[in-house]
Amino acid sequence: MNDALWYLARGTGVTSLVLLTVVVALGIANRAGRPAFGLPRFGVAQVHRDASLLAVGFVLVHVISLFFDVYAQLELFDLIVPFGATYRPMWTGLGTLAVDLLIALVGTSLLRHRLGLRAWRVTHWLAYACWPLAFAHALGSGSDAGAWWLRTVAGACLVAVVAAVTWRLSTSARATVLSGDTR
Amino acid sequence: MTAVLTAGRLLGAGHPDLRGHDTAHGPLPRLPHDVLIGVVRDAGLTGHGGAGFPTHVKLAAVRGHAGGRRPPVVVGNGAEGEPGSAKDRTLLARAPHLVLDGLQLAAAAVGAAKAHLYVRPASAGPLARAVRERRAAGRDPVPVVVHQAQEAFLSGEESAVVSVLSGGRAVPRDKLRRVTESGVGGAPTLVQNVETLAQLALVARHGADWFRRSRTFLATVTGPVGRPGVYEVPHGVALTALLAAAGGPVAAPRAVLVGGFHGAWVPAAAVDVPMSREGLAPYGASPGAGVVIPLAAGECGLARTARIVGYLAGAGAKQCGPCLNGLPRLAATMAALARMEGDPSLPAGVARLAALVRGRGACGHPDGTVRLIRSAMTVFADDVTAHLHGSCLDGARP
């Protein structure tokens, strides 16, 4: 039973990282202002939203399974407040922080029309902190950190996000030159 | 620029201080709000800031929102960003108490707890003195604060004024919620041009019938005329009579720009037209803020229009995409036409871009610019043809 929980936690953790990577890469790419991946822009945005909600689901299973896991010894407290865990407090804490930010990001996005554009945009910048935290947590906290397959997955995630950032910076620099609009 | 009076009460007081004002105008009657709004409606008073919106409609709209959480606010608008206009600053210098009377009347009509005056920096000091003079005399039940406006073309736009007084930038806002419902700090807000407020003070004193008979307005006549300046003239005065009051055009103009940079050209053949909304409508023009600029003899109307459009393209708030992208393109196309570039597609390009930007912005800036351009393309149609063939009817060289 305990092994099952442990496998579940690892599996959902890695899946969460992949989903968050998809969310971040699409979010960045769609902001570049021209259609990406041959999809219409609203389609990319829809996948961005759906993938983020899916990621929340996987993160939830990840956290709950660890809560009942005897090795991890997480207290309810540790699910919200970082760096208090007994098991690898540093690496676990990064994951807790990422979860907090994820809650803030998804919550504000669901309430976007009530919050107004400015408040939503400001909180959405937290995504640039959330993903690196989740990434570091995956590499440092997991018992699979040294495994070739995790390294491969993590490497692919990193490449995806870096590629999206590069693409966005290149297109927005060009758009600025074209329109003279620096905003 | 010198101000010369020809008729009327707006600029008629002998001295701008409170005693001079009292001598000229007598006491300010106190009317219940519904009575005052009814009198303003019957008088037919409309805004003198440019848009010409019926004043009683705005008063009633703000009054209608008076029961809410925030008490209404009134703003006297003397920002006067239009480069050709000087009538608001002239009025504020010569009859500040008439404007302040109107501000109090407006505040009482809408149930406001606070009043603001938003004026050019040069007007602010004297106006603040006038406000103190009234406070010392116990005249003003509603406190008045004087603010200095930025000197920019769009600074007097209603929602831009509201934005500044709410602590924001001097740029127009989206009009999904009108300022009459949610303006300064979220309060229902009445923004009225300072001349409209002075007119309101006259309507309250003399009644609707008197106003319909004796109504005057302030016009600024600039450019090649004998005595450029601000003139108080009867409502509906013929454009020729207004030009004559300003010493007449130096030479017979081919067209006269009426209503300022967001106005329209009235051709020489029609200069007898009355300066009223109805009279000017056939030319796509309106009195606006009363700015009148004749074209100089030998000056090309297309070149003049292109220069103005260039100015307007740079004077935008740079926040609405169609205006931000479209006006510079329009300015460039008009400039190409003015330079007599023989590209026959230029007029069609102007028409296409004009249709593209019109109605697509937070404020009337694209629409006003299109109004000017369309009137130029109509009034100077022969010039357009000549320019496309590389010559100019006014003798300008490419």
Next chain:
Amino acid sequence: MTRLHVDWTACQGRGHCTELLPELLAPDEWGYPRSTDDTKEPAVPVALLPHARRAVRHCPRLALHLVGP
């Protein structure tokens, strides 16, 4: 009649609305929405209301609004 209102101060021409509501909005040459009937605030036929609501919900700049009954 319900109408579509664009807050031009917020719109940056991201193009989601012109993809979701091509019956009422088409992109201009800079990518900003232009009503296909060239009105300032195009009327939304009842049949298109769900699509219009979706476009409003999806605008990344919250610049699109439905006004009127």
